[in-house]
Amino acid sequence: MLLSGLTTSLDVLALETWAPGTARQVLAAEPANVPAHAASGARRPVLRLASVSLSFGGLAALRDVDLDVAEGEIRAVIGPNGAGKSSLLNVVSGLYRPDQGEVWLGDHAFRQVPTARLARHGVARTFQNLALFKGLSVFDNVLMGLAHRVRVGFLRQLVGTPLARRIEAENRAAAEQVIGFLHLADMSDRIAGTLPYGLQKRVELARALVARPKLLLLDEPFAGVTLSEKQELAQHVRNARDRYGTTIVLIEHDIGIVMELSDHIAVLDYGRKIADGPPAEIRTNQAVIDAYLGVAHEDETELAI
Numbered sequence: 001m002l003l004s005g006l007t008t009s010l011d012v013l014a015l016e017t018w019a020p021g022t023a024r025q026v027l028a029a030e031p032a033n034v035p036a037h038a039a040s041g042a043r044r045p046v047l048r049l050a051s052v053s054l055s056f057g058g059l060a061a062l063r064d065v066d067l068d069v070a071e072g073e074i075r076a077v078i079g080p081n082g083a084g085k086s087s088l089l090n091v092v093s094g095l096y097r098p099d100q101g102e103v104w105l106g107d108h109a110f111r112q113v114p115t116a117r118l119a120r121h122g123v124a125r126t127f128q129n130l131a132l133f134k135g136l137s138v139f140d141n142v143l144m145g146l147a148h149r150v151r152v153g154f155l156r157q158l159v160g161t162p163l164a165r166r167i168e169a170e171n172r173a174a175a176e177q178v179i180g181f182l183h184l185a186d187m188s189d190r191i192a193g194t195l196p197y198g199l200q201k202r203v204e205l206a207r208a209l210v211a212r213p214k215l216l217l218l219d220e221p222f223a224g225v226t227l228s229e230k231q232e233l234a235q236h237v238r239n240a241r242d243r244y245g246t247t248i249v250l251i252e253h254d255i256g257i258v259m260e261l262s263d264h265i266a267v268l269d270y271g272r273k274i275a276d277g278p279p280a281e282i283r284t285n286q287a288v289i290d291a292y293l294g295v296a297h298e299d300e301t302e303l304a305i
C-alpha cells in the first residue's frame, strides 16, 4: 500500500514535467520544425501530429497524418476497420515509432514518444481490453495511477519518514477525490475484478485521471458495455473534461456516442485522414459516408451517416 501510495507531491522529483512556456524540447530525433502555431503566437495544441506515416512491411497504416488537438477538447478518431485508429493512438503513446513525421506533446517534439515517460509528460491512456489489477481493490487500483511519479530507489529511502507519510496522505486524498468524482465511493473497497464490466471501465477511467493528466487517450472506452453504462461513462468523460480541463482523444466504433460526445472528429480511411471537423460536418461529409458505406459492418454504418 505504501509503495503504491508514495507519489504525489513529488512533482518536485518528476524527471521532466509538462510545463508549457518553460519546458525544454527533448528527444526530437531530428531537428523539429517550429510549428505554425508557435510562429503565429496562437495557443499551442496539447497534441499535434505532423505528417506522421507508419507502415508495417509494405502496408501503410498511417499516411502523412496531421492532427491538432486543442486544450480541453474532446476529439474522436474514427474510421472503418483497419483504417489506422489504433496505430495512431499507439504512435501518440510511443508504442510505435513512425517512419516519418513528429508527435508534439505541448512543446516537446518526438519522433518516438518515450512510453516510459508518458505520464511525466502529462499523458494517460486506457486500453481497449481492461488493464486493471483485478485482485486489488478499486481504491488501490486508482492509487496505482500515481505510481509513476517517484523513482523506486528514492522511495525506499523515504519509507517511514514524515515526508513519506505526507506523500501517502496526499495520494490517498487524490484517489478519494477522483473516486468520489466518478461516483465510485460506495465500491471503493470492493475487489475490482468482481465489479460489472461497465464499472471496471469507470475504475480504469479513475486510475487514468487521478494524476490529472493534461491529455487522456481512451482506446475504445465504450466497447463491451451496455447502452446505459455507455451513457453514464460518456457523462463521466464529459465531466472530467469540464472539471479538470483534461484534453481527451478517443478512438471508438460507436459512432452514435462519438457524435454526442465529441467536439471534433477526425476520420481515417486506409491510413489517410479524410475529414476533420465538428460532428455536424462529419455526419454529412461525402468522403466519410463513402468510406463507411464501403465496408459491410453493421455497427459502423449504424451511425449512419
Ligand SMILES: Nc1ncnc2c1ncn2[C@@H]1O[C@H](COP(=O)(O)OP(=O)(O)OP(=O)(O)O)[C@@H](O)[C@H]1O
Pocket (backbone or CB within 6 Å): 056, 059, 060, 061, 079, 080, 081, 082, 083, 084, 085, 086, 087, 088
Ligand atoms: N503490429 C502490426 N503488424 C502488422 N500490421 C499491423 C499491425 N498493427 C496494425 N497493422 C495493420 O495496419 C492497418 C491499420 O490497423 P489499425 O489496427 O491501426 O486499424 P484500426 O482502425 O484501429 O482497426 P480496428 O478498428 O479494426 O481496430 C491494418 O491494415 C492492420 O492490419
